[in-house]
Amino acid sequence: MTPSQRRKDITSHVHATGKVDIEQLSEMFHVSPMTVRRDLVLLEQDGKLIRTHGGAVSPRSLTLETPFISKETKHVTEKRAISKKAVQMIPEGASILLDSGTTTLELARHLVNRKDLTVITNDINLASEMVNSALHVIVTGGDLQNNVGALLGAQTQEFLRSIHVDRFFLGAHAIDLHAGVTSPTLEKSMVKKLMMEAAEETWLLADSSKIHHKAFSKVCALQDLDGFITDDRVSKEEVRLIEQQVKTFFVEGG
Amino acid sequence: MTPSQRRKDITSHVHATGKVDIEQLSEMFHVSPMTVRRDLVLLEQDGKLIRTHGGAVSPRSLTLETPFISKETKHVTEKRAISKKAVQMIPEGASILLDSGTTTLELARHLVNRKDLTVITNDINLASEMVNSALHVIVTGGDLQNNVGALLGAQTQEFLRSIHVDRFFLGAHAIDLHAGVTSPTLEKSMVKKLMMEAAEETWLLADSSKIHHKAFSKVCALQDLDGFITDDRVSKEEVRLIEQQVKTFFVEGG
DNA sequence: TTCTCCTATGTTAATTTCAAACATTTTATT
DNA sequence: AATAAAATGTTTGAAATTAACATAGGAGAA
Numbered sequence: 001m002t003p004s005q006r007r008k009d010i011t012s013h014v015h016a017t018g019k020v021d022i023e024q025l026s027e028m029f030h031v032s033p034m035t036v037r038r039d040l041v042l043l044e045q046d047g048k049l050i051r052t053h054g055g056a057v058s059p060r061s062l063t064l065e066t067p068f069i070s071k072e073t074k075h076v077t078e079k080r081a082i083s084k085k086a087v088q089m090i091p092e093g094a095s096i097l098l099d100s101g102t103t104t105l106e107l108a109r110h111l112v113n114r115k116d117l118t119v120i121t122n123d124i125n126l127a128s129e130m131v132n133s134a135l136h137v138i139v140t141g142g143d144l145q146n147n148v149g150a151l152l153g154a155q156t157q158e159f160l161r162s163i164h165v166d167r168f169f170l171g172a173h174a175i176d177l178h179a180g181v182t183s184p185t186l187e188k189s190m191v192k193k194l195m196m197e198a199a200e201e202t203w204l205l206a207d208s209s210k211i212h213h214k215a216f217s218k219v220c221a222l223q224d225l226d227g228f229i230t231d232d233r234v235s236k237e238e239v240r241l242i243e244q245q246v247k248t249f250f251v252e253g254g
Numbered sequence: 255m256t257p258s259q260r261r262k263d264i265t266s267h268v269h270a271t272g273k274v275d276i277e278q279l280s281e282m283f284h285v286s287p288m289t290v291r292r293d294l295v296l297l298e299q300d301g302k303l304i305r306t307h308g309g310a311v312s313p314r315s316l317t318l319e320t321p322f323i324s325k326e327t328k329h330v331t332e333k334r335a336i337s338k339k340a341v342q343m344i345p346e347g348a349s350i351l352l353d354s355g356t357t358t359l360e361l362a363r364h365l366v367n368r369k370d371l372t373v374i375t376n377d378i379n380l381a382s383e384m385v386n387s388a389l390h391v392i393v394t395g396g397d398l399q400n401n402v403g404a405l406l407g408a409q410t411q412e413f414l415r416s417i418h419v420d421r422f423f424l425g426a427h428a429i430d431l432h433a434g435v436t437s438p439t440l441e442k443s444m445v446k447k448l449m450m451e452a453a454e455e456t457w458l459l460a461d462s463s464k465i466h467h468k469a470f471s472k473v474c475a476l477q478d479l480d481g482f483i484t485d486d487r488v489s490k491e492e493v494r495l496i497e498q499q500v501k502t503f504f505v506e507g508g
Numbered sequence: 509t510t511c512t513c514c515t516a517t518g519t520t521a522a523t524t525t526c527a528a529a530c531a532t533t534t535t536a537t538t
Numbered sequence: 539a540a541t542a543a544a545a546t547g548t549t550t551g552a553a554a555t556t557a558a559c560a561t562a563g564g565a566g567a568a
Contacts, residue, residue: 053307124378141395147270
């Protein structure tokens with residue numbers, strides 16, 4: 001039996017049983033535990049399995065048990081309706097700035113059929129969505145936030161200070177009718193503020209579930225915005241409170 | 255902090271970084287390694303993570319790796335072998351610069367299990383691959399090249415002039431044993447040159463099919479490189495010609 | 509309050525596993 | 539046949555794991 005054949009057998013055995021231990025493999029293939037260990041190191045590098053203490057497990061066996069319902073799947077119809085409305089309001093030839101986030105990601109998806117637009121973003125997920133389009137896309141650069149895709153940091157800020165665009169679409173995780181728009185870190189709100197300064201107009205995009213939440217660091221008051229697009233799942237009283245602060249569109253969303 | 259809250263925090267931290275070690279968690283939550291270990295046992299039973307030797311990994315981090323889908327590009331096995339070799343040569347704690355391209359994309363995929371590395375790239379596809387890792391990733395910023403994913407332009411160049419890294423991994427489309435490394439546009443070769451200047455060492459990564467091709471704009475001569483990793487599908491005469499110009503590793507790629 | 513029980517955590521020691529270095533065998537190449 | 543390269547085994551010290559026991563801190567009852 002060749003080493004590569006043995007590794008293939010180990011791989012299929014791991015996938016079949018979900019779990020193996022080194023002692024067992026050592027006996028099964030009549031090789032020393034050290035050799036098995038070396039095989040497992042190679043197979044782990046290829047992503048075929050995950051090494052554990054004393055053995056290895058199949059990555060697939062556990063992924064089936066933990067279905068990750070990410071927040072991306074929440075309020076999709078609302079986000080879609082909001083971003084659709086936003087796209088309609090972008091004139092040909094405009095330069096726009098897109099915040100990081102799932103709502104703006106939807107917006108980017110709706111943008112890919114447009115042309116003659118310059119789109120600037122600090123989110124690599126948005127950039128990836130637009131890479132196959134005819135859009136002129138500019139990425140700010142900066143430190144990549146793990147598991148998120150946003151770019152932040154001094155480099156991002158420096159770039160934002162050097163540009164000017166027609167419109168900024170702001171995403172938000174927390175909106176309070178009195179405290180305004182807030183974000184979880186100083187860093188994020190700093191970048192959002194700079195984006196507002198770089199833009200002629202700022203429009204807030206957020207589904208109504210974000211309302212009545214407060215986070216740590218203030219971005220701006222609702223009065224500072226030029227517009228707000230959200231869905232219609234808000235009470236009359238809320239509508240009144242919002243509309244007296246900012247020009248708002250309540251789109252139908254689900 | 256209650257035990258259950260700590261476990262939730264551990265869970266989200268594992269999912270955020272993809273990988274944690276016990277010592278690190280012990281310090282982070284100010285509890286003994288034994289307590290962390292007990293937490294990890296519970297969380298593993300819930301399928302929230304997979305315990306490894308010395309820590310735990312997120313089950314999700316491995317589903318994204320899926321080394322089974324990338325059949326679209328040519329010479330996958332060669333590229334994989336080349337990037338594997340390259341990864342082995344990166345010391346812990348290093349800062350590296352990754353060129354845009356499919357070979358460096360493979361390299362990025364092999365890097366996601368590493369930590370304590372700073373990785374700088376001008377390709378959003380590479381950045382996307384590394385977003386769920388524990389790596390410190392920095393994106394250069396610049397104009398997005400449609401259908402490619404590379405970032406180029408004045409902004410990219412300005413950033414590259416402001417940094418210094420330990421090692422640069424250069425990808426290439428055309429290598430000639432006399433003309434050296436060339437690229438199709440002035441813009442691209444300019445960025446590559448700046449990357450070389452920003453790095454202590456430059457290593458060329460390219461499968462052997464790239465040899466004996468010339469493109470428009472010169473990047474560098476083979477002698478300017480500190481190393482070259484390619485596959486072994488080259489003739490003896492070629493080996494001789496290459497080796498007298500640059501330190502080279504010919505990895506097995508079939 | 510004071511006592512008791514129970515959970516959570518820390519500590520220690522013994523066991524197991526891991527990883528590095530070196531030695532040996534096998535395989536491939538010239 | 540000679541040599542190099544790859545694969546495997548062995549040894550050894552370091553590291554992680556586990557189990558067992560000890561301690562601290564609440565929650566609830568008398």
